[in-house]
Amino acid sequence: MHISEGVLSAPVILGGWALAASGVALGLRKLDYEHIMGVAIISAAFFVASLIHVPIGPASVHLVLNGLMGAILGPAAFPAILVALLLQAMLFQYGGLAILGVNTFNMAMPAVLCFFLFRPWLRRGGAWRSSGAFLCGFLAVLLSGMLTAGSLALSGEAFRVTAQVILAAHLPVMVIEGILTLLAVGFLAKARPEMLDQSLGK
Amino acid sequence: MIQEPLAGIASPIHALDPRARLAASLALTLTAALARGAEAPALILAVGFVCTILAQPSWKHVLRQAMAVNGFIALLWLLLPLTAPGPEIATPLGLAVSRPGLDMAALITLKANAVFFCVLALLATIPVTALGQAMTALGIPAKLAFLFVFTYRYVHVLAEEYARMRQVAALRGFEPATDRRTYRTYGALVAMVLVRGHDRAQRVYQAMLLRGFQGSFPSLHRFHFSATDGLFLLLAGSVTGAALALELPAWRPHV
Structure with missing residues (x-):
């Protein structure tokens, strides 16, 4: 899912930061201190989810959950994903600071997009909510994979095949994420419906 | 389950002001990541490695993380030489290995490790709460x-x-x-x-x-910017400057 440091070309790195910074600024503007705690929880869940491996056939994949984040947080997914990725860089040193912008945008933009597309479905409940939740999880990972592959392809002709390999690796993850988002949203709607309404207050 | 394995050590790097470390790691990693030539990332890799030695980390941890970072890069070493367009230099087993693909994989390895060591020594040594401040x-x-x-x-x-x-x-x-x-x-x-x-x-x-929270935490922790921090920033700045100077030829428009 993440692109490691050193791969992308300068225009892609700088463009990624510009896009991520505008998304974060937008997400922060709507966020007050009372809701930061709720966002921090989801952001921490996103971090922990990346440590959870779910078996799929002989292999296993780790959860991404950016669709679930989008469904719950809306535009606040931008700052939430940025801090989670920064924390990963701090604690595991997998990536540096240059790549943070591109990775944030690639994960957060699909989350926010899914929020605006499927928000009405999630509110209707019943089968609408289930299919909306599935599509949130499914599409968010699909779009993230496409953006990641796109950032690689934009960085040079040489990465074309690598980008295709990365996109193919996302296919099984999409289905898992769709199913888990569906189940998690269903659970939340029963147990804590107010959590799904966090971004609706304003 | 989740720890800060690099934060609680007493070393010359840990004694530096977190603000200075954050600023230096930003300047160095950005320069390394944006570079086009191999010289600037090589210089920053060397500096990052020296800083890592000064920070006295657990080398077991460093090795484990370095292997994780280079795992993805190993995949690129497999893919890029075979798929990047350009003149072939060898055809082992009938597979065409391209020169630009090899060069690119080498440059990526250099850049990724330069960033890795700088982040490890300068950023990951800051306690998370101090980084927030x-x-x-x-x-x-x-x-x-x-x-x-x-x-x-x-x-x-x-x-x-x-x-x-x-x-x-x-x-x-x-x-x-x-x-x-x-x-x-x-x-x-x-x-x-x-x-x-x-x-x-x-x-x-x-x-x-x-308890009267009003949007900020009154912290007992104060940053101290000492002469050593000034010297460190000066050094980090000079290294960044030198790296940028090394980069100049690569950015000059080709004629």
């Missing part, structure tokens, strides 16, 4: 720094909660497999972790309000 000091919005510090706080809570629920599931005979039951269990697990986290966040926020 340092971020605010360098002009990053206070809300973002606040979110960062709280996310870190909750990562531990959620990781513990998750471990506890995994244990509960295991006690009831849960074995992960590729089936419906597994996915339903994981779905409930994720949602339950969120629910408990959410309830806890509300309790914490109410407790903070009761």
Whole structure:
């Protein structure tokens, strides 16, 4: 899912930061201190989810959950994903600071997009909510994979095949994420419906 | 489950002002990542490595993380020489190995490791709470720094909660497999972790309000910018400048 440091070309790195910074600024503007705690929880869940491996056939994949984040947080997914990725860089040193912008945008933009597309479905409940939740999880990972592959392809002709390999690796993850988002949203709607309404207050 | 293995060491690097370390790591990693030639990343790799030695980390940890970082790069070494367009230099087993592909894989390895060692020595040595403060000091919005510090706080809570629920599931005979039951269990697990986290966040926020929280934490920790920090920043600045100078030929338009 993440692109490691050193791969992308300068225009892609700088463009990624510009896009991520505008998304974060937008997400922060709507966020007050009372809701930061709720966002921090989801952001921490996103971090922990990346440590959870779910078996799929002989292999296993780790959860991404950016669709679930989008469904719950809306535009606040931008700052939430940025801090989670920064924390990963701090604690595991997998990536540096240059790549943070591109990775944030690639994960957060699909989350926010899914929020605006499927928000009405999630509110209707019943089968609408289930299919909306599935599509949130499914599409968010699909779009993230496409953006990641796109950032690689934009960085040079040489990465074309690598980008295709990365996109193919996302296919099984999409289905898992769709199913888990569906189940998690269903659970939340029963147990804590107010959590799904966090971004609706304003 | 989640630790800061590099933060609690006494070393010359850890003695530096977190603001200076954050600024230096920003300048060095950005320069390395944006470079086109090999000279600048090589210089920054050397500097990052020296800083890592000065920071006296557990070398077991360094080795493990370095292997994780280079794992993805190993994939590129397999793919790029075979798929990048350009003149072939060898054809082992009938596979065409291209020169630009090899060069690119080498450059990426250099850049990624330069960034890795700089982040390891300069950024990961800062305690997370101090980094939150340092971020605010360098002009990053206070809300973002606040979110960062709280996310870190909750990562531990959620990781513990998750471990506890995994244990509960295991006690009831849960074995992960590729089936419906597994996915339903994981779905409930994720949602339950969120629910408990959410309830806890509300309790914490109410407790903070009761103690007069007004949007910022009065911290007992004060940053001290000493002469050593000034010297360190000067050195980091000179290295960045030298790296940029090395980069100039690569950015000059080709004629």
